[in-house]
Amino acid sequence: MKQEAKSATGAPTTLWDRTRQLASQEILETALRLFTEQGYDETTIAQIAREAGVSQRTLFRYFGTKEDLLGGGQDRFGQVLMDTISEQPADAGVWEVLRAGVAAVLALHDSREQALERFRLLHNTASLRAGWLEKRLRFQENLLPLIETRIDAATGNEGAKSRAVIATAFACLDAASMTWVANGGKGEIMDLYDECMTAVRG
Amino acid sequence: MKQEAKSATGAPTTLWDRTRQLASQEILETALRLFTEQGYDETTIAQIAREAGVSQRTLFRYFGTKEDLLGGGQDRFGQVLMDTISEQPADAGVWEVLRAGVAAVLALHDSREQALERFRLLHNTASLRAGWLEKRLRFQENLLPLIETRIDAATGNEGAKSRAVIATAFACLDAASMTWVANGGKGEIMDLYDECMTAVRG
DNA sequence: TAACCGATTGGCAGTCACTGTCAGGCTGCC
DNA sequence: GGCAGCCTGACAGTGACTGCCAATCGGTTA
DSSP: OOOOOOSSSOOOOOHHHHHHHHHHHHHHHHHHHHHHHHHHSTTHEEEEEETTTTHHHHHHHSSSSSOOOOOSOHHHHHHHHHHHHHOOOOOTTTHHHHHHHHHHHHHHHHOOOHHHHHHHHHHHHHHHHHHEEEHHHHHHHHHHHHHHTSSSSSOOOOHHHHHHHHHHHHHHHHHHHHHHHHSSSOOHHHHHHHHHHHHHHO | OOOOOOOOTSSOOHHHHHHHHHHHHHHHHHHHHHHHHTTTTTTOHHHHHHTTTHHHHHHHSSSSSSGGGSSSSSHHHHHHHHHHHSSTTTTTTHHHHHHHHHHHHHTTOOOHHHHHHHHHHHHOOHHHHHHHHHHHHHHHHHHHHHTTTTTTTSSSHHHHHHHHHHHHHHHHHHHHHHHHHHTTSSSHHHHHHHHHHHHOOO
């Protein structure tokens, strides 16, 4: 039924794929533009659909929820995170491993400006933040087995410990990106991340 | 029902107040019951309102959102958290201070069973989790000034560091409560919290 | 080239959380 | 007893999201 996708690079095979990709991109760009111009809550799906030239129904077929319109391939984030972490050498420590994952995800943004805009919207829009946090929670859950094996299993409760460690890494990423946005995008997020880690772990 | 509650603040004398409190309690109990029986997403506002004997409009006047129906006075959580932390001695360390706050909030639940039921619903319902996380984020933001003054201000970026530290505390609380629920409510959450902290901070 | 088949689309109606409004009822206080 | 003001319920509307169905488009086959 579904032929292999030529994925990221190379031309999509069929016309359908090309049309799909075009529509998807059009929708995404329209959405991000409107969100930036008038705010997330003030932009309705109807408006995005109208300006992108598709029906609401189609828009929802491309992107299941309004939130999905921000950050287009957020599934990619999760995937890259998992991949990066599972590729780390077996003898690497948890913190090292998590840091690599965070760095890989941050590298996914197309440009510094795009990253800044997305983070800004994310941190300034309550309804968005909620959804994002929820998605992140799912990432954390997926990461659990990958981290659990690297954690010192002396006293039991590795589950709790792993969860705490993972959540701490995300917490530092949060604090770092928030500060980064507050600074108008000056400096490197990873530097801030390291600083946060130092503050937490001493 | 049992409304002898002249309550702490003196006299909720008027009939209105009493009626209000009664209705509020009735709604809350109905909601929690239905949530537990059939799940959060499967319970509609219409149903809660019907079974509680009020109109939807009134229900929304008492509780602004569906989420608010869980955990009734979540504002109380935030308040207690802030109060406890600002009451800590000035020379207490951040981690100590945060631990006290967490303990105080946990002590707010009426009973172990109620706490378990709430945490269970919280951790098992995606839509609820999102709202909860968002509310928590607001707590964190409120805590910021209280913690910032206690943080070593050597290298600047106290904002980022404070955020990270606070978020880490919450992360440990999360991990702890999740594990607690997974264990069916065995043991003490604070013990798990401490264990998580040790895992994170070494 | 024409017919066929499945993928894709748009429109429509419906659900659900949530909000504004408005008339009427009840309470509190003369 | 009566007036003013809070509370309530009913109603209509918005916005995100879903299910359904018929029309259409793309690619494949005869």
